[in-house]
Amino acid sequence: MRRSIVAVAALALLAGCEGNNLFPEDPVGTGGGRPGSIGGLVTAAGQGVGGAVVSVQSLAAADTTDAAGRYRIEGLDEGAYRLLLRVPPGFDLAPGDSTTRTASLGRGQTLTVNWQLLQATGGP
DSSP, rough: HHHHHHHHHHHHHHHHHHOOSOSSSSSSSOOOOOOOEEEEEEEEEEEEEEEEEEEEETEEEEEOOOTEEEEEEEEEEEEEEEEEEOOTTTTOOOOTTSSSSEEEEEETTEOOEEEEEEEEOOOO
């Protein structure tokens, strides 16, 4: 009788825990080691600039902006990254901007890094 009670109690305890991990591998807010991403916009005069290439220095990770100027580089681990922008023909960097940026990415985090360009002016 006593063994039956213990067995029933053990089964009830197991059934009550089904689907609920009391010690999750991914505590809320930590990202749990999931890769992160960096994305953003490249714009000129408020309009997206397509054809700009954003890459991560020392990694084979890059993306080309779409017609709306959006890019996204995914699958990045936690750490600091140096981003490089290749400005498309017909555009220049906005004054004070740079083709390189540094971004520090946390586990599972998504960062936004934007660039501002200007229409290139003609002339020699």
